[in-house]
Amino acid sequence: MHKTKTLQRLALATALMTTLWGGSAHAVDISFFRFFGDCKTEFGDVTDMAKANGECGIITALTNKFNAENTIGAKVVTQTVDWGAYYDLLTATYSTGNIPDVAVMHASVMPNFSDRDLLTPLTKPMADLGIDTADFVPAALKNASAKGEVYALPYDLHALLFHVNMDLMKKAGLVNADGSPILPKSPEELLEQGKKFKEVTGKYYIGSESQSSEGMMVRVFDTLTWQQGVDVLSADGKTASISTPEGLNAAKLISSLYSEGLVNSALDYPGSEQAFLNGETGILINGTWGVDNYDTQAKSGKVALKDYRVANVPQIYSKPAVWADSHMWVIPKDDGRSAEKTEAALAFLKFLNDNNFQWSRTGHLSVRQSVLNSEEFKALPHRAEFADTTKNATALPQIQNQRAVYNAMTTDLNAMWLTGTDPQTAVDAMQAGVERILRRNR
Amino acid sequence: MSANSLIAARRRDALAAYLFLAPFGLIYITFLVYPLFKGLWISLHDWELAGSYREYIGFLNYEDLWTDTIFWKAVGNTLTFVAMTVPTMTALALVLALAVFGQGRLKGVLRSIFFMSSVFSVSVVTLVWSMVLSADNGLLVPFFHFIGMKPVNFLGHPTLAMPSIALTTLWWGVGLPMALFLAALSQIPGELYEAAELDHASRFTVLRRITLPSIRHTVLLVLVLQIVGQFQIFGQAHLMTQGGPANRTRTLVQYIYETSFRDWQVGYATAMSFGLFLLMLGFTMLQLWLGRKGDE
Numbered sequence: 001m002h003k004t005k006t007l008q009r010l011a012l013a014t015a016l017m018t019t020l021w022g023g024s025a026h027a028v029d030i031s032f033f034r035f036f037g038d039c040k041t042e043f044g045d046v047t048d049m050a051k052a053n054g055e056c057g058i059i060t061a062l063t064n065k066f067n068a069e070n071t072i073g074a075k076v077v078t079q080t081v082d083w084g085a086y087y088d089l090l091t092a093t094y095s096t097g098n099i100p101d102v103a104v105m106h107a108s109v110m111p112n113f114s115d116r117d118l119l120t121p122l123t124k125p126m127a128d129l130g131i132d133t134a135d136f137v138p139a140a141l142k143n144a145s146a147k148g149e150v151y152a153l154p155y156d157l158h159a160l161l162f163h164v165n166m167d168l169m170k171k172a173g174l175v176n177a178d179g180s181p182i183l184p185k186s187p188e189e190l191l192e193q194g195k196k197f198k199e200v201t202g203k204y205y206i207g208s209e210s211q212s213s214e215g216m217m218v219r220v221f222d223t224l225t226w227q228q229g230v231d232v233l234s235a236d237g238k239t240a241s242i243s244t245p246e247g248l249n250a251a252k253l254i255s256s257l258y259s260e261g262l263v264n265s266a267l268d269y270p271g272s273e274q275a276f277l278n279g280e281t282g283i284l285i286n287g288t289w290g291v292d293n294y295d296t297q298a299k300s301g302k303v304a305l306k307d308y309r310v311a312n313v314p315q316i317y318s319k320p321a322v323w324a325d326s327h328m329w330v331i332p333k334d335d336g337r338s339a340e341k342t343e344a345a346l347a348f349l350k351f352l353n354d355n356n357f358q359w360s361r362t363g364h365l366s367v368r369q370s371v372l373n374s375e376e377f378k379a380l381p382h383r384a385e386f387a388d389t390t391k392n393a394t395a396l397p398q399i400q401n402q403r404a405v406y407n408a409m410t411t412d413l414n415a416m417w418l419t420g421t422d423p424q425t426a427v428d429a430m431q432a433g434v435e436r437i438l439r440r441n442r
Numbered sequence: 443m444s445a446n447s448l449i450a451a452r453r454r455d456a457l458a459a460y461l462f463l464a465p466f467g468l469i470y471i472t473f474l475v476y477p478l479f480k481g482l483w484i485s486l487h488d489w490e491l492a493g494s495y496r497e498y499i500g501f502l503n504y505e506d507l508w509t510d511t512i513f514w515k516a517v518g519n520t521l522t523f524v525a526m527t528v529p530t531m532t533a534l535a536l537v538l539a540l541a542v543f544g545q546g547r548l549k550g551v552l553r554s555i556f557f558m559s560s561v562f563s564v565s566v567v568t569l570v571w572s573m574v575l576s577a578d579n580g581l582l583v584p585f586f587h588f589i590g591m592k593p594v595n596f597l598g599h600p601t602l603a604m605p606s607i608a609l610t611t612l613w614w615g616v617g618l619p620m621a622l623f624l625a626a627l628s629q630i631p632g633e634l635y636e637a638a639e640l641d642h643a644s645r646f647t648v649l650r651r652i653t654l655p656s657i658r659h660t661v662l663l664v665l666v667l668q669i670v671g672q673f674q675i676f677g678q679a680h681l682m683t684q685g686g687p688a689n690r691t692r693t694l695v696q697y698i699y700e701t702s703f704r705d706w707q708v709g710y711a712t713a714m715s716f717g718l719f720l721l722m723l724g725f726t727m728l729q730l731w732l733g734r735k736g737d738e
Contacts, residue, residue: 087704088699088703088704091491091703091706094491094492094493095491095492112706113492116490116492116493116494116495117493118492118493210598211597211598211683211686212598212683212684212685212686212687213684264578265595265598266576266577266593266598267578268572268576268578271576271578271579274579401705403704404705407684407704411685411686411687411688411689412688414687414688415686415687418595418599418600418686418687419687419688419690420600421688429688433512437705440705
């Protein structure tokens with residue numbers, strides 16, 4: 001009997017507590033949908049930005065900081081999604097109904113959403129909040145806009161880079177007097193230097209993701225084709241120029257890098273990063289997102305990579321160009337969203353924009369002119385080494401279904417080293433696959 | 443009893459029967475019949491996943507399908523995969539069931555071990571096997587180095603990628619059919635074996651004349667379940683090879699998924715699903731027909 005009474009009291013107390021707690025809780029929760037990984041165990045409580053590093057750490061800490069400091073009682077609830085499934089899940093929310101309040105989106109993916117009126121227009125809200133769109137670099141603002149309306153808060157410009165292990169380059173004698181790495185200026189030099197590197201060090205000249213998942217080499221292929229003055233896809237998105245003499249040149253060059261044994265063809269994405277940190281590859285071709293991570297690891301002294309340096313993807317043909325894309329924040333359109341949630345979502349965007357510098361610490365290039373001009377940005381490690389990347393950054397035109405285009409190219413390009421198809425067959429298959437997708441675009 | 447009251451009684455019985463059937467009928471209609479026809483309806487449209495674009499286009503999706511080379515490649519890959527997995531899975535499950543059937547602690551432990559892999563999710567299974575098969579730092583790499591060979595890139599190899607996925611699937615899925623066979627084996631009356639022992643029948647004869655004929659229906663069940671299951675191969679290919687290299691492992695369900703969720707073309711994807719439905723229906727019917735023929 002006594003026990004029952006205690007239990008009853010306990011239940012009553014719990015119920016009361018819950019009510020009180022509920023009453024004093026945050027006015028509004030907003031759901032936040034993103035990739036960049038989950039690192040709650042490491043950065044779940046961090047609000048001091050100086051203690052956060054890497055993409056995942058910095059965005060997690062920024063979210064924590066917003067939750068701790070905002071005065072409107074907003075709480076951002078993060079849902080991290082694996083990168084490979086992210087857009088499939090985001091798209092599905094429009095059918096299932098649990099549309100997130102804030103989501104990350106690539107510039108290359110936005111046309112699919114903005115063309116169908118699936119994003120909240122942001123021109124007026126941004127002006128009301130005092131987000132100065134004139135501060136965005138023109139390319140970034142263009143990425144975030146469609147038909148004269150801004151649909152996204154641009155957050156970075158990310159591009160392909162050469163991440164270099166200088167100890168190995170020194171060993172191979174590929175270092176300039178000023179300490180920078182000697183990088184190729186022509187296709188012939190690329191192969192020569194690669195062979196020299198391999199001979200002297202006995203290691204792979206390039207280590208990059210080479211399986212069927214990420215398509216890192218598609219970005220290299222785009223880069224090499226653009227460098228020859230040919231647009232991979234036409235600006236109107238109607239035609240592809242892959243099966244062209246220039247496309248064939250690019251494919252042949254990539255193919256010979258593999259057939260000469262200069263690139264390790266067995267690496268997947270995590271494997272390629274690990275091999276670079278283990279000091280097994282001279283150059284890792286990967287994006288701006290890796291800079292902070294590799295720099296931190298090299299400085300920690302815990303990995304074989306000690307002397308880490310970054311370089312722009314070199315100009316091998318007649319024009320400078322490098323593959324680029326952009327991360328942006330959007331508010332997916334949801335007619336059922338309350339005014340309070342919209343207000344909180346916009347406040348979060350404003351906060352993220354105010355802290356744009358923090359994001360550029362990852363290695364990404366800032367999209368805000370004021371940040372790019374700031375001393376603190378210039379003082380970030382390695383930034384001078386890839387300063388030209390902003391100038392050379394080239395993106396595919398803003399057309400629909402770029403993910404399908406990318407996957408179709410990955411499958412047939414990677415077939416060169418995985419299944420032994422010759423470059424001509426590869427570019428023909430890529431052309432056919434991409435045309436099939438472009439035909440469907442409205 | 444008059445004719446009238448007889449009719450009334452019958453009516454009451456029928457009503458009761460329908461009432462008892464109603465819950466099942468409702469669920470069946472809501473979740474199977476309705477979606478089937480809705481699917482047919484969607485497949486006659488240019489129907490997008492997100493947004494509101496829907497346009498009636500008749501049989502255009504099916505015409506497109508007819509000339510879609512990747513679709514036919516996916517059909518071929520799926521059939522190859524089914525041919526690789528269904529017979530081996532059934533045979534392996536039977537062999538394992540025969541080996542671990544009966545009393546004894548070791549057999550009990552082995553039964554649990556063989557069944558255990560089935561409880562993992564596809565992501566766990568593919569992660570484990572990707573680690574085993576990786577040519578960069580996989581479990582087999584030291585072995586290749588030991589025999590002085592360059593490690594084989596199983597998942598990136600044009601002819602070995604699909605068998606690697608089949609192997610993963612075998613390891614993952616063998617538990618359930620084994621359990622079904624174990625259940626069937628325990629149903630065989632012990633007298634049959636005693637009689638065989640009295641006749642000095644060899645172990646092989648016992649297997650061929652008593653065990654196999656007694657579990658024939660379970661073999662058929664396992665085969666049909668396997669056909670239906672393996673035709674829908676998706677997660678393993680999607681997670682381990684992404685359909686590569688060069689579309690060698692792109693399967694039908696994966697292509698359907700990509701078309702609807704990546705490319706948003708639900709109408710076209712639904713048309714493909716009907717293709718898969720017909721394929722599975724055909725093979726299952728063939729299997730049942732062959733099984734019934736044996737009964738006669």
